[in-house]
Amino acid sequence: MHFDNDSPIWLQLVAEFSRRIVTGEWPAGGRLPGVRELAVELGVNPNTVQRALADMDRGGLVRSERTTGRFVTDDRSLIDDVQIGLATQAADSFVEKAAGLGMTPQQARDLITNRWTSNDHDNDGSR
Numbered sequence: 001m002h003f004d005n006d007s008p009i010w011l012q013l014v015a016e017f018s019r020r021i022v023t024g025e026w027p028a029g030g031r032l033p034g035v036r037e038l039a040v041e042l043g044v045n046p047n048t049v050q051r052a053l054a055d056m057d058r059g060g061l062v063r064s065e066r067t068t069g070r071f072v073t074d075d076r077s078l079i080d081d082v083q084i085g086l087a088t089q090a091a092d093s094f095v096e097k098a099a100g101l102g103m104t105p106q107q108a109r110d111l112i113t114n115r116w117t118s119n120d121h122d123n124d125g126s127r
Helices: 009-022 035-042 046-059 076-100 105-118
Strands: 062-065 069-072
Touching: 009 046, 009 076, 035 046, 046 062, 076 105
Parallel strands: none
Antiparallel strands: 062 069
């Protein structure tokens, strides 16, 4: 994972872990990898991973069980809400950049449609 200097690493981890959940890489109800394992995988301090997971725990996307670890929520509607939130952030960023380049809304829609088609996305959003 590539980290940028524009936001704290723990917030970038929250976004990455949320992405893993909404894409099903970490399925609903599934057990998460341990803090140390994630820290090694991502090349970050375990305390940074812990902070990200604690934030997600407070938000309800994951839950901690004292003796068995952390698990993804079973609440599908919460996962769907997070997916919409992440997609909205990406769309807002695109709109801001496209508008800054002088594109019209129609040009931006055409670009998205063409990119979506050229990247072989299915109707359900998967690749």
